[in-house]
Amino acid sequence: MLCEVDISGLGVIDRARAPFSSGLTVVTGETGAGKTMVVTSLHLLSGARADPGRVREGRDKAVVEGRFATDGTDAATVAAVDEVLESTGGARDEDGTVIAVRTVSADGRSRANLGGRSVPAGALAEFTAPLITVHGQNDQLRLQRPDQQRDALDRFGDRTISGPAKRYRAARTAWLRARNELLDRVARSRELAREADQLRFGLDEIGAVDPNPGEDVELVALIRRLGDLESLRESAARAHEALVGGDAGDEPAAMALLGAARSALGGAEDPALTALEPRISEVIAVVTDIAEELSSYLDGLSADPAVLETHLNRQAQLRTLTRKYAEDVDGVLEWARVANARLSEVDVSSDTLGELEAEVRRLADVAATAAAELSAARTKAAGKLSSAVSAELAGLAMGRSRLEVRVQRRAAVPDDDAPLTVDGELVHAGASGIDDIEFLLQASGSGRALPISRSASGGELSRVMLALEVVLARSNTGTTMVFDEVDAGVGGRAAVEIGRRLARLARTHQVIVVTHLPQVAAYADQHLIVDKTQGKTTAVSGVRLLDDSERVVELARMLAGLDDTETGRAHAEELLATATAERTANA
Known part of the structure; x- marks a missing residue:
């Protein structure tokens, strides 16, 4: 107060x-x-x-x-x-x-x-x-607005309308959430399908090349070696000849000289000299190993020019992958690992969409039932409100004027963002229901009822509002x-x-x-x-x-x-x- x-x-x-x-x-x-x-x-x-x-x-x-x-x-x-x-x-x-x-x-x-x-x-x-509710002259004009008329009807029928209205809002929210998810998934499934195709293409391309970790680095060294093959062969052969001797035998070999040194020390009677013999034997063993590695290296040097071409082709395949997927082969292999994991997460199966479509249909049926229940409650309350307000108007010297509260379902338009089928009729499912509420005034009990925005004078509108407030006041005190x-x-x-x-x-x-x-x-x-x-x-x-x-x-x-x-x-x-x-x- x-x-x-x-x-x-x-x-x-x-x-x-x-x-x-x-x-x-x-x-x-x-x-x-x-x-x-x-x-x-x-x-x-x-x-x-x-x-x-x-x-x-x-x-x-x-x-x-x-x-x-x-x-x-x-x-x-x-x-x-x-x-x-x-x-x-x-x-x-x-x-x-x-x-x-x-x-x-x-x-x-x-x-x-x-x-x-x-x-x-x-x-x-x-x-x-x-x-407090203030009814100024501008507030009386608001009574002509459909949303204000709907609110007045809902206030009047609060006990019978509030429950269905609450159930409808909850059902509509669940239906729209599932419907929007379905629409999003349908649009997203196309994107995911394209993504999956791209992932599969990349994995197939990488799988066809089948790179090994670090292979690109090894190929660089190998190709460099093959490109300088004759020089490398000459260097290795000369070193091998210096260690073990050549076919001509013109130059003394390291192995022969080391063997002679060991023999000389082995015949000496001085312990200081004989103590050096094992160390020379160790040197001979090391030189022998080096000579064997040089021999293997020379044996591994291909004399076929096609080998270099083969390695160059392999390097070109690897570079195709590193241009598309990563900077090096190890990065390409990591991309393939991540792509395989992502591919397993992308679900574009028709089964998933089918399950969601079924859920949307079920929730639409629930929302349609709630909408029909709310519409029926409003229709029933509208008749009572019409009678109650009309009785008040009779006492306000408005002759036999009668207020009609009309409840009509709003048909869905072609681009409706919330179409719902209720009792076989496609309607717009708005946040407040599927109905349009309109107050009409039938003047002096004759003629047809017209919307109060067109038929009521300023004085009549004031009395309609007062009659409505008197009726609504019965459910709201203090x-x-x-x-x-x-x-x-x-x-x-x-x-x-x-x-x-x-x-x-x-x-x-x-x-x-x-x-x-x-x-x-x-x-x-x-x-x-x-x-x-x-x-x-x-x-x-x-x-x-x-x-x-x-x-x-x-x-x-x-x-x-x-x-x-x-x-x-x-x-x-x-x-x-x-x-x-x-x-x-x-x-």
């Missing part, structure tokens, strides 16, 4: 405090006095966009401070409020109320505070959402409802009926109404007046709470300006007494 609002520097209001009690509070005043600024202040506390043009001339900022109490609201509302306070770091005052503040600077900057903490304006909107000139465009008997319905609504809600009709104001539990006084340079408006005698004067003024006549006051007293008696009788 809204306890009070302090307003400073907003429009024509320099500084004012508006106290609010439970029940019905009306706000009246002369045209231009600033009544709408009271509603504007509540819009600001609800997180609405800040308009620097609303800052009073000569002031650098406008400040609105509201105090809210959650006594009398349901547990869900209290929980929602506490959740916002916890998330923002705000706190209740000692008396359990919560203070919200909105500041609008003349330069366009805006600040918000909640429970003593600075917060974004969106946090105020989240805080006030379960506590919150604050604000109406800005809901009685616009009506008078006489219709004005009395609007007053009665607002009084009835105020039995379960705190209702604040800005009105220019005395018939409505007479039903108030509390009457505030916004009056304007002319200062030295500018006009200043303030807000006052009227007592009973002051109410009579204000009602007389609203009765065509008869506040200064006995007749006007008598008429006002009679109107106030009649409304008070009726409220007391219906309490």
Whole structure:
């Protein structure tokens, strides 16, 4: 419940405090006095966009401070409020109320505070959402929007619609997730198939060459050797001849000389010389090994020029692989290992896609069943809402006008991103269901029903909205409802009926109404007046709470300006007494 609002520097209001009690509070005043600024202040506390043009001339900022109490609201509302306070770091005052503040600077900057903490304006909107609903003239126009009409129907049928709606959203989410995965896998399977083909091609190419680790390095040394074959052969042959001797025997060989040295030492009688003989034998063994390796080397040198060509061809094959897959043969072999592992991970089998397709069909059936259940629940609730609102309209002097709530399934379009077959019909499965909800008004019980956006006048739209709120209020108690000139465009008997319905609504809600009709104001539990006084340079408006005698004067003024006549006051007293008696009788 809204306890009070302090307003400073907003429009024509320099500084004012508006106290609010439970029940019905009306706000009246002369045209231009600033009544709408009271509603504007509540819009600001609800997180609405800040308009620097609303800052009073000569002031650098406008400040609105509201105090809210959650006594009398349901547990869900209290929980929602506490959740916002916890998330923002705000706190209740000692008396359990919560203070919200909105500041609008003349330069366009805006600040918000909640429970003593600075917060974004969106946090105020989240805080006030379960506590207060403001119906300004622009809010009445929103009733013409299909999404607002759907929300109204869902609020009315909450007990029978919320369950199917929850099941539908869960089923739709699961279906779309699986469907998107299938579409992604189908597109991805083509990519994976191409990747698999590329991997297989590379592995086949590498397998055909069949390189060995380090083979490219060995080939470089071998080809260099074969390219310098004659020079290498001559060097090895000369070395071998120097060690073991040649065929001509012209030059002494190392082996012969070492053998002679060993023989000479072996015949000596001096132990110092004979001790050298084993060492010479070791040298002979080493030279023998070297000679054998040189012989093997010479035997390994091919005399066939085709051998070099063979190695060069092999080197060209390896270079083809290293140009494509890695810098060297070892890198090529590593690429092949990774490619084999990746190939085993790529699943492009039709079996996998078939299983996913079957799951999508199953989930689509579940979503279709939930959608049909939600549609049926809305259709049933729509008939009840039509009857209830139409009954209220009859009491609001709208003759035999009837509100029709139409529920129609929305057909899927060719490029629909969420087509679903429900009862054999291809429909669009939106986040809120498969139905389009439309409010139509049949005027005076004759002619065909037309959408309220085309058939309802401003006054009729106000009464339709009031009738709807009265009906919806039965399932939602304890919150604050604000109406800005809901009685616009009506008078006489219709004005009395609007007053009665607002009084009835105020039995379960705190209702604040800005009105220019005395018939409505007479039903108030509390009457505030916004009056304007002319200062030295500018006009200043303030807000006052009227007592009973002051109410009579204000009602007389609203009765065509008869506040200064006995007749006007008598008429006002009679109107106030009649409304008070009726409220007391219906309490």
